Amino acid sequence: MGTVIIIGGGAAGLAAAIAAAECGDGVTILERMDRVGKKILATGNGRCNLMNTGEWRFPGGSALACAVLDRCGVVEQTRFWEHIGLRMRQEDGGRVYPVSGMASTVLDALRFSAEALGVEILTGVHVSGVFKARHGWTVMAGEDKWKADRVIVAGGGCAQPKLGSDGSAWSLLTTLGHKMVEARPALTQIVTDTAPIKGLSGVRARTSVTITNGHMEKYAESGELLFADYGVTGVCVMQCARYAAPEDTLHINLIRAMGIDSADEMRKELDRRRGEWGMRPQSDLFTGLCVPKLAQAIFQAAGLQCSQRFTCGELSSAAIDRLVAAAEDFKLNIRGVKGFDSAQVTAGGISTGAFKPETMESLLAPGVHAAGEVLDVDGDCGGFNLMFAFGSGILAGLNGRETPW
DSSP states (O other): OOOEHHHSHHHHHHHHHHHHTTTTTTEEESSSSSOOOHHHHHHHGTTOOOEEESSOOOOSSSHHHHHHHSSSOOOOOOHHHHTTTEEEEGGGEEEEEETTTOOOHHHHHHHHHHHHHEEEEEOEEEEEEEEEOOSSSEEEEETTTEEOOOOOEOOOSSSSSSGGHHHOHHHHHTTTOEEEEEEOOOOOOOEOOSGGGGOOTOOEEEEEEEEEETTTEEEEEEEEEEESSSEEHHHHHHGGGGOTTOOOOEEEHHHHTTTOOOHHHHHHHHHHHHHHHTBBBBGGGGTSSHHHHHHHHHHHHOOOOSSSSSBEEEEEEEHHHHHHHHHHHEHHHHHHEEEEEEEEEEEEEEOOGGGGTTTOSSSTTTTTEOOOBBBSOOOOTTHHHHHHHHHHHHHHHHOOOOOOO
């Protein structure tokens, strides 16, 4: 048994507190916000996607993430949740949610368990430094200080700072010698030229998207896309965002969004309509395939006028080819991505190479651990980021001891 100070009362910090307290440690959480777990309440659109039973997807820090989840993955975390009274269910794509469908039940389970174990929770505390003491470590916050045998830094990255993650936890570890990987927004919206998508805000499409720079393909993803007044969003777009940069191009396959498998199939369908609907206006050409606003955007991208003055029969074969090409590869110039205020997670953070995955202990400052988004680990949508946060927090709290549940 010993004493543990945990900096940050989010997902990783609360999991670490419960694990350490279950092992008999005296635990204190120092949280800068007015209450713990604010970001948990916002995850999964308020439903809290706890984990994922599928293949792990971590575009950033995958080596440490996989090493952590090898030790504290789906099986171990399920036992943890059942131990503290939370029931879960699995949905499409391996996503696991609380049966209540409410993130608040997750936070309640964590908070009530921590309090029952005697964890002290102090809010409104802005930690300024972690220093080696003669015995253990000293944590400073203004004029206040705490001493402990171990310190777990779980203060998050800088995504959604209004919920408590402002990046201040990084300096606590860099002053101890840890390297910082430049932080950037991930799982966020992409900002594009708006002229090609004028009037499309709110239009959805299930499709595939690709980001290129010149002739080089940077990333491709499939899923639901949502047009917005600033550009595009949706799960497939957000997973592309960490690769997007100004001057890149976003390619959207709108043929797939229409339930058509190939450009040849699309060409045959439009040729059929041109023949059978010869006297109908050209604005009717995509009727039943997409909403009129999207049809207008495709005509515009093809350099054609979507008009009621001209008939489908007046479209030439060359015009059909141009429409097919525009639908198959609807291009938008990327201007950037939405910032940390909009991002669900931070890419970058404290470099992972100097931490033991078994305990999340620092190799540079033994007795100091790190867990969660403060580290250079980021996963795709689907519960991967919370799964790493809870797994790394549990391992840090246990510190190599047997799981009590």
